[in-house]
Amino acid sequence: GNSVTQMEGPVTLSEEAFLTINCTYTATGYPSLFWYVQYPGEGLQLLLKATKADDKGSNKGFEATYRKETTSFHLEKGSVQVSDSAVYFCALSDRGSGNTPLVFGKGTRLSVIA
């Protein structure tokens, strides 16, 4: 079956530090990959996505590259801000199986301190 594994949190960083949140996946088909962000008490917002191998998704200084050879989609940001404190979810949708709901990782909580 399909699954997503992301690094355990919480992750605590100082402002302007470099961020990496690891995400690996298992899929029976050829998935699209997503990163969502959730701020306290809110729903999920799409941060970025990639639909094929070697695609790079980017938004708000965050980026992630679809690596088929390592089945990974790690999230990176060069300089985090306090406002980036949130929970980040990696997810996949198996494009080979018709319309399927997203499969989510367990989320990684990021705290950025000034």
Add this chain to the structure above:
Amino acid sequence: DGGITQSPKYLFRKEGQNVTLSCEQNLNHDAMYWYRQDPGQGLRLIYYSQIVNDFQKGDIAEGYSVSREKKESFPLTVTSAQKNPTAFYLCASSIVGSGETQYFGPGTRLLVL
């Protein structure tokens, strides 16, 4: 503005009571979803629907029921059979198709009195 609305923001349930969570979207999406979020558990799929008058069970459907009488609406009922209903419930919608982005509402927090 197009989007997904969920109501209420907070909901309290007494023992043995059924409660219904509302989800409405004006994005003209055919597919809608319900997820449950517990601390440290990520999101788990309860039910989803790809077309009016049809829906499928997700991973944790027991103790829940849904209906899809209109394209815009996908209410979720938490029945008395759900013994541990305290959680954050998220509704989402998308275009029907492989690999499509899902868009989420703001969520409803359900608490048991």
